[in-house]
Amino acid sequence: MSHVPAATRAGTRETPHPGPVGPLGAWPGWWAGLRDALHAEWTKLRTVSGPAWLLVGVVTLTVAVSAVAVAATKCNPSVGCLADTTKLSLTGIYLGQAVVAILAVLAVSNEYSTGMIRVTLAAMPRRSAVLAAKGVLVGALALVAGTVAVAGSLLAGRLILPGNGFTPANGFAALSLAHAPTLRAACGSVLYLALIALFSLGIAAAVRESAVAIGLSLGVLYLPPILIAVTVSNPVWLHRLERYTPMNAGLAIQDTTRLHSLAITPWGGLGVMALWAAGALLLGGLLLRFRDA
């Protein structure tokens, strides 16, 4: 196909949808391809039952773990309560992210395991557009599920916490999104889940095998907190791990108290998580582009 001039390809064959092109006019075909890819990927996602169940899983598991963590924490005013109630109410994100990772990994690896990827790439040869479409869709689904899950978790915290001694009399106002740090933690947690989806998607595109992809994603997320909590005695390494590993940095967005003692600022931490997601997507995209499917 390389004998067809580029202008012809862009102008007549691969831009069947006329319309404004915008500032990225040099790639009109890519954007049109993205629209087609989005449509195709959305069809794939909504016509199997797995993704819907996983989204339900994200919400229920997140809210359940949050509710258990909140219910297990009691405030004893005589010794003083140091709990960050907002962060405590969002504990479920620890588990919810694992389900989000499954959703994102399966969006890619299922195609490899069934051989569907060959059909997909034959129909849409612009591989970057395919990955971008998958990223947009799983990211959007993670945002939707994450919003419901975070809202449910905060509601559980708001209802349960006062019964455990976290009352205004002890210095804990009821959780409310009108409180700016809580709003930041809530929105940030939703964004965090979307970034987890993109991160896992990139890894899945790079390694293709679902078991390996999910193992890698969860390993990168879950191992650093264990290293930080139980072994590393060297403060330099401790600081590095707290600042630059995806889960520790990314979940700094949930902190609302004692921000000065954090190794990284909340938004800075989410930025680190975004870099991890971008790096994984870039790696996955390059491997997808230059490797035979």
Place this chain on the structure above:
Amino acid sequence: MTAATVTPYRSTHPAGPDRFAQLLRAEWDKFRTVRGWVIGMVVAGLLMLALGLLAVQNSSQCGPANSNSPNPPTLSGAACLPTFPIGPGGQAVTDSFYFVRQPLTGNGSITARVTSFTGVEAQGVPGSNTPGLQQWSKAGIIIKASTKQGSAYAAMTVTGSHGVRMQYDFTQDIAGLSGSVSAAHPRWLRLTRSGDTITGYDSADGTHWTQVGTADLAGLPSTAQAGLFATSPQYGVLTTSFGGGTGNFGPTLATGVFDHVSVSGGKHSGSWTGGTIGSPAGFGPNGQSGEGFQQADRRFTVTGSGDIAPVVTGPGSAEGGTGAIQDHLIGTFAGLIAVIVVATMFITAEYRRGLIRTTLAASPRRGRMLAAKAVVIGLVTFVIGLVAAAIAVLVGDHLSHDQGLYILPVSGLTAVRVVVGTAALLAVGAVLALAVGTILRRSAASVTAVIVGVVFLYILAVVPGVLPSGAGGWLLRLTPAAGFAIQQSSPAYSQVASAYLPPDYYPLAPWAGFAVLCGYAALAMGLAVFLLRRRDA
């Protein structure tokens, strides 16, 4: 249809043997011929090594001991290695206290009445010492093999908040009378030596004596040191937050007032000598120790600082710069994740590729097929885990020494249990992953389920600030994460106040925790065999 015309086809080849060995052979061939799985297992071993060695990076620096120059040169590495006396049981111990003693030759006994027991904490700022006893501050009578640190001993002692105790050889602790000491409620203490056996008694009135316990101190020399002692461990306030904790520690003093002190039997000199065992604590504003004793007839006031106890690791323990051999095995988590991925794929790949139909056609007894898979993946994991754990512990010990990190000595048997237990933990984790893979038949869901069930629950339990410690403790009793208890190398001593946190201490005993993990694996295997038989492949 007439029966005579139907002749089923029979192969003319003789049927091959259909024993378990053939199944094992078949599953082993499947495992070793998939390059990715072999690489995955090797990666598991390498991850264990790499993370274990990362954990011993220790940047602690120290000044030379007993330096009086204004700008002492800072030392690092092996020069900072703390040294601990070794107790009769082979464990590292703290053995520092104030000892008012006289030699006692042959069988005999020592008796004393304690009428007052008080203490102070140093708060760092001179003049701001606050009164208060530590819960395991001690004052009482002791018979000790020699004044050498770590030598065998037996003691009857009053404590800050645990009543009268008989303690001997650092690790043993027997409760006597409860309640605290005052002039109105004095405590009589007596130790009687007969050969190598020392018997402890206590009494509230000096006439009705109760035997608390006996200590068999093998090899006690005929002339031992008998006398009064006082000691008080440093206080610690530990604040934990997400991802770490900070501690505030300082020395303390305890003062015991004794009267009716008598030594009888045997051959004893009758004159008392006072002295510090171990290095005196820097307590006052000018570093003076504050330890010592006063005697008026048979009434003694003894003040001491330190502890007579085994050394424990972790925040809140008396000594910094210490570790335990399981610190080198922190990579087990990373290795376990890799093992879970490979073990899950060992069965889910069969479903994905349709190979399962060939496998089950060739070996219709499905339970046996799964058992063969479990044996192969379990054994492979065990061997890899054993090699990686042994290297990590050996190299880690060496590196820690060079970095100035003291690794608490353990008996050879304990070291073998920790290393073999780690390998067994990985192997059982692999069998669990295989079973869950058979149940769910999908890679991503199975891998996530097992990682969440083991590693994620461990995080919930041990990362400070996620769950309150009580709830975290239950997670380490009831979930598969309990299996990591097999890596404990020393027991938690009730007579030493410390935080006792994972990965050094778990709520369950080593084998009990491992049994919980095995229980989950057995349950999952049972369900897997049941479903495998019942479902179409």
